[in-house]
Amino acid sequence: MSKRRSIIEIPSLNAIDRTANISRRLAEALRTAIARGELRPGERLPSTRTLAASLRIARGTVVEAFDQLTAEGYLEARVGAGTRVAAALTEAAPPLHATPAVPPAEDAIDLPAPAARLISMARTLSPHPPVPFAIAVPASGIAPDDNWRRLGNRVRASKQAAPSGYHDPMGVMELRIAIADHVRRARAVQCEPEQVIITSGTQQGLYMAGRVMLSRDDPVWAEDPAYPGLTAVLDDLGVRTHRLPVDAQGMNVERGLELCPAARAAFVTPSHQYPIGMPLSMARRNALIAWADKNRAWIVEDDYDSELRYAGHPFPSMQGLRPSRVIYLGTFSKVLFPSLRLGYVIAPLPLAEAFAGARAILDRHSPISEQHVLAAYIREGYFEAHLRRIRGLYAERRAILLAALERALPQGCHVQPSDQGMHILLWLPQEADDVRLAANALSAGLAVRAISPMYAAQPARPGLMLGFGGFPPEQLQAAVSELARLLRVCIAQTAPGA
Numbered sequence: 001m002s003k004r005r006s007i008i009e010i011p012s013l014n015a016i017d018r019t020a021n022i023s024r025r026l027a028e029a030l031r032t033a034i035a036r037g038e039l040r041p042g043e044r045l046p047s048t049r050t051l052a053a054s055l056r057i058a059r060g061t062v063v064e065a066f067d068q069l070t071a072e073g074y075l076e077a078r079v080g081a082g083t084r085v086a087a088a089l090t091e092a093a094p095p096l097h098a099t100p101a102v103p104p105a106e107d108a109i110d111l112p113a114p115a116a117r118l119i120s121m122a123r124t125l126s127p128h129p130p131v132p133f134a135i136a137v138p139a140s141g142i143a144p145d146d147n148w149r150r151l152g153n154r155v156r157a158s159k160q161a162a163p164s165g166y167h168d169p170m171g172v173m174e175l176r177i178a179i180a181d182h183v184r185r186a187r188a189v190q191c192e193p194e195q196v197i198i199t200s201g202t203q204q205g206l207y208m209a210g211r212v213m214l215s216r217d218d219p220v221w222a223e224d225p226a227y228p229g230l231t232a233v234l235d236d237l238g239v240r241t242h243r244l245p246v247d248a249q250g251m252n253v254e255r256g257l258e259l260c261p262a263a264r265a266a267f268v269t270p271s272h273q274y275p276i277g278m279p280l281s282m283a284r285r286n287a288l289i290a291w292a293d294k295n296r297a298w299i300v301e302d303d304y305d306s307e308l309r310y311a312g313h314p315f316p317s318m319q320g321l322r323p324s325r326v327i328y329l330g331t332f333s334k335v336l337f338p339s340l341r342l343g344y345v346i347a348p349l350p351l352a353e354a355f356a357g358a359r360a361i362l363d364r365h366s367p368i369s370e371q372h373v374l375a376a377y378i379r380e381g382y383f384e385a386h387l388r389r390i391r392g393l394y395a396e397r398r399a400i401l402l403a404a405l406e407r408a409l410p411q412g413c414h415v416q417p418s419d420q421g422m423h424i425l426l427w428l429p430q431e432a433d434d435v436r437l438a439a440n441a442l443s444a445g446l447a448v449r450a451i452s453p454m455y456a457a458q459p460a461r462p463g464l465m466l467g468f469g470g471f472p473p474e475q476l477q478a479a480v481s482e483l484a485r486l487l488r489v490c491i492a493q494t495a496p497g498a
C-alpha cells in the first residue's frame, strides 16, 4: 500500500455498509476504487488483518472479498508478496468519475445508428392501453374462455408440459397438424403439416420471411399504406422497398410492374388490406401470381384476420392458388388473443427448413406447453366454436359502432366500408391532423391509430382506425360521443382562417 494515504481514506471503502453482506460490499467498494483509479494496477493492498482492523470487520470477511476479486482478475496474490491490484489492469477501462444517479438521456450518449432506428420502431409499435378503440383487445369473458383455462390446467399437469430440453424450431407436431387441417378447410390453403412452422405471431413470420428470402438491397414491393410492423421489418432488413398505391381493387400490381418488375418479393394483405380494408381483386391476384411465376419471385400473404368475416364468403387464400410461390402467414392474435404470441408460417416444402433455421437463430422455438394447449383447443373443437361465437359478437359490436358513428360523425368524416376484422376505418377531411387527433384522443381515454404515418406517398390521407371487438355496446356508444367531440374540435382547428 502506498504511503500516500491509508486505504480507508478511499471514500467508497470508508462508506461501506457494515450491516449485511459485508464481504460483497467490500468487494464492490474495491472494484469501484480500482475503476476510478484510486487503487492503481500493481499497488499493494494492506494485509487482510490490517484492513479488517481498520474497517472494524472480521478478517474472514476481508479474506472472502479478496478471494472473490482474485477470482475475477482484479487482484493477484503471491506468496510472500501480499495481495496487489492486478498489473494487467493497466489497459483497463478509463477511470470512472462518478456513478450517475439516473441513466443518461438519449441525446447525452452517442446512439449507434441501429439503436436510434430501433428506438423509433419501439415507439411506432408500442401497444395501446385496452381502452376503446384499441384493436385486437379480446372480448372479456369470451377469449380466453373457461375451456382454454381448463385445457391449460390439463396440459400443464401432463407429461407434455414437463420441463424438458430444446425442441424442434418448427414447433410441436400436434399443433402443426391441427393448423394444417384448419387452414385447408377454412382458407383453402394447400399444405401438409411439414410445411407449417410455428411462430410467435405474424410479426415474427414477416421477419423470418425476409431473412429466408431476401438479401440486403434486394428490391421488394409493399402496399401503400401498409402495416407499420411490416415497413419496420423491411427497413431493418435493409431492402429497397417500392410502395405500391392501393385503390378499390387493393395493391396496384401494374404500378409495381412499371416501377420494378425485378422485385424479389411482394408483401400483401390480400384478404383485408391493412389498414383500409378492401380485398385484393381476382384480376390483381392473377396479375401478382403471373409476375411471381415469371420472375421466380415470392408473394408473402399476411392473412391476419380473414377468419373474422361478417358477410358473404371470404376470398380463398392466395396460397391455395399458387402454393409454390406463396409464403402464407397466419396468427392467433385476432381470433384468440395477442398475448398468446402464437402464429404460423406455411412455406413451400423446400423452404420449410430455412424457416426453422431463421427461427432457431432468433429464439429457437415458442414455449412448448402453450403449443400443446392450443393444439388440444383446436383438435377438440373449441376453436371452431369460439370462432363462431366471436364472429357473432364482433358482428354485433361492429354494427353498433357503425350506427353510433352514423349518428354522431361531423361532416367531412366518413367510414370506409369493409366487412371483416376487428377494426373499421374512418376517413377525415384532407386538412385534418390525424396524428395530433390520436394523441388528444389518448389523453381523453380513447386509443385510435392515425393512418397518415402508414403512407409513404405524400400528401398522405388522414384517417383513424377504430377497433371494436373488446368493448361492450355502452362503452362503444360513449366512446363515439367523445370521439365526435374531438373530431369537431379538430375540424374547427383546421377550418380556413382558424
Ligand SMILES: Cc1ncc(COP(=O)(O)O)c(C=O)c1O
Residues within 6 Å of the ligand: 136, 200, 201, 202, 203, 204, 227, 229, 269, 274, 302, 304, 330, 331, 332, 333, 338, 342, 343
Ligand atoms: C396486418 C397485420 N400483420 C401482422 C400483425 C402482427 O400480428 P401478430 O400479433 O401475430 O404478430 C398485425 C397485428 O395487428 C397486423 O394487423
